[in-house]
Amino acid sequence: MSKDRFDIHQHLTDRIVLAIEAGAGEWQMPWHRGSGGRHPVNIASGNKYRGVNVLGLWVDAQVNGYSSHLWGTYRQWADKGATVRKGQKASYVVFYKEIEVKADGDAENDSKRRLFARATPVFNADQVEGFDNATVEAAVEELDSVDSFIARTGATIVHGGSRACFIPKLDEIHMPKRASFTGSATSTAAEAYYSTLLHELTHWTAPAHRCNRDLSGRFGSDAYAMEELVAELGAAFLCAELGVSVEPRPDHAQYLAHWLTVLKADKRAIFTAASKAAEASVFLSGKGA
Structure with missing residues (x-):
């Protein structure tokens, strides 16, 4: 077989890496633009x-x-x-x-x-x-209410404090109050809240009794950073389904170097992350249907 055969894994990885690098200065990813x-x-x-x-x-x-x-x-x-x-x-x-x-x-x-x-x-x-x-319209109908979609997942969401996170030990998502979110050039205050919550909901799918997502065997010391990429992609996929603009997350600046290092070293890494994110979004859509 020819060594010059088109490599779809390398092609897509290279395109995505270039797009991430192009937006890194503003902490934006390709799905924000x-x-x-x-x-x-x-x-x-x-x-x-x-x-x-x-x-x-x-x-x-x-x-x-x-x-x-x-x-x-x-x-x-x-x-x-x-x-x-x-x-x-x-x-x-x-x-x-x-x-x-x-x-x-x-x-x-x-x-x-x-x-x-x-x-x-x-x-x-x-x-x-x-x-x-x-x-032409998509064959799949858009969900008409983000709030009802989130409620039907059954996730426990606790509002208060200043940090958005999923706490595995408690199996709870902690979110700042809605009033603390502000709009930006790319999204409203409500969209900033929802995109953040959908990010944490993707993390919520990781435990064994849900999507059983353990990336340590594949990514070793970079597993935590890659889980953040899965959650970021999962939120982007869900936002697209629900008609919500994705809010860029400045806190992801700390993960960019990890993401780019892994993607450049492993042409199938982004495929794995996207597959896990899609699996999480399907899981949540099934519960929120």
Whole structure:
């Protein structure tokens, strides 16, 4: 197999690292800028992209200035009567296919199943001609009340003090009072409160009886920082689902060096973090449905 074969893991990791580095001076991540507030949707199925594909498409939309949240392959756009403009550069999404391979053992029928990543080129609605952006909506309905969504998770939330955190020993989320949150250039005071609470709710899913998320075996001494990345991504995914603008967290400045070091050393690290974040958001959405 050619050594020059396209590596989707490295490609997406490099794009995300560059985007993180571009916003580090303002303590903003890729999901705080550009179209990070809207969930990318496939034009053919109307389904929302999941996991690392959400992050990858957010990054490319931001870098290229795309305003639409709609994406599709060349053929999918053609099926809609639209044409990808000549010279447009594709973005990539990754899908995993399970195949059966022969194991290393001596048994004649000894085989195992492995996941292989498949990269698929897609184009944003801003890159095509002959399509009306306003005619397509996501197949999944947006949740109509953030408060009711949070209440249905069953998490114990204690208001008071000046720090937002999840306390595993008590199995409680502690939040400052709503009145202590202020708005910013990117979000209202209410959105700042909700995005912070959704971050802590993602932490709340970590224990064994929920999502059983233990990153120490994969990331060692960087596990705590990577759990913060999972929570940050989980909050971003949930905010996109609920229509809430994500508030940048200045306290994450202390984790940026860890995140960039791990991502640069391990091209699959962001895939793991995004997968765990997606798992947490699905768990919370199931309880909050």
